[in-house]
Amino acid sequence: MHTRTSTSASRANGWRKRFLLLSFLAPALCAGGFAAGPAPASAGETAKFIITIQSVQLKNNTGQWITVIEPDRRVDLVDEEASISFFNNTGRVPPGNYINYRIVLSETVTFAGRIKSNNSKAGGRSTIGGPAAKASELGDQITLFREDSPTWDGAQMGEVVEKIDFDGQDADEVITITGKRDFPTAFEVKKGSFIRVWFSVKVEEAVQHAWPGAFSMGLPPNDVMYALPPERIEELTVTVDERTEACSPENIVIEL
Numbered sequence: 001m002h003t004r005t006s007t008s009a010s011r012a013n014g015w016r017k018r019f020l021l022l023s024f025l026a027p028a029l030c031a032g033g034f035a036a037g038p039a040p041a042s043a044g045e046t047a048k049f050i051i052t053i054q055s056v057q058l059k060n061n062t063g064q065w066i067t068v069i070e071p072d073r074r075v076d077l078v079d080e081e082a083s084i085s086f087f088n089n090t091g092r093v094p095p096g097n098y099i100n101y102r103i104v105l106s107e108t109v110t111f112a113g114r115i116k117s118n119n120s121k122a123g124g125r126s127t128i129g130g131p132a133a134k135a136s137e138l139g140d141q142i143t144l145f146r147e148d149s150p151t152w153d154g155a156q157m158g159e160v161v162e163k164i165d166f167d168g169q170d171a172d173e174v175i176t177i178t179g180k181r182d183f184p185t186a187f188e189v190k191k192g193s194f195i196r197v198w199f200s201v202k203v204e205e206a207v208q209h210a211w212p213g214a215f216s217m218g219l220p221p222n223d224v225m226y227a228l229p230p231e232r233i234e235e236l237t238v239t240v241d242e243r244t245e246a247c248s249p250e251n252i253v254i255e256l
Helices: none
Strands: 017-022 045-060 065-069 073-076 096-106 108-115 118-120 124-129 144-149 160-165 174-179 187-189 194-201 207-210 224-227 233-240 243-247 252-255
Touching: 045 207, 108 207, 108 224, 118 224, 124 224, 144 224, 160 224, 187 233, 233 252
Parallel strands: 124 160
Antiparallel strands: 017 194, 045 065, 045 073, 045 096, 045 108, 096 174, 096 187, 108 118, 108 160, 124 144, 174 252, 194 233, 207 224, 233 243
């Protein structure tokens, strides 16, 4: 169910990192969920977790997906609120009725963190993957971990660049956040509408450490630091003009 909420919702709960993802859409295009990853060898402090928002698409009531914005914007989910908000004065979003949304993220993330004496190593580069098509299916399905340069350091913390390549190492190189179902009632966007969407996500334990063989026999072959998509989106709201709608985490799907 979609329940109305205020855009001035509380930003308490310090463990929660919220970010304003985008302003676009008719109120209430919400559905789906992020998922938890395999049980880490250990998890601790996340100092950085940077994603790239590549584009946002809307689905109109004829079933057509329309790319409405391509910000290609980097956002550090640890301490930033990323926002792309606009008035639809030029008709960037064609006026009409919309029934779903799709947010497209790059599969490449940049992270930094530590777990006790285990640190992400500056300059590290890696690829992590497996057969899971959705974040909710990750389970213990890490079947690929490749380091182009070491990701683990026993002394100092630095940034690692990682490609999250699940879904059987598919070729699309994106992660999408979209509605599990179309909305039963279409939402109208007009010329001049103010459009915004934001969501909050936990990233405190996104950075993890694994010792040799933690994923499976022989994988990884050495100590590594890695990151996985967050468990789920905690909250997501969409605002158009005076109307705001909230989406429950169970109605948001993340496709890897």
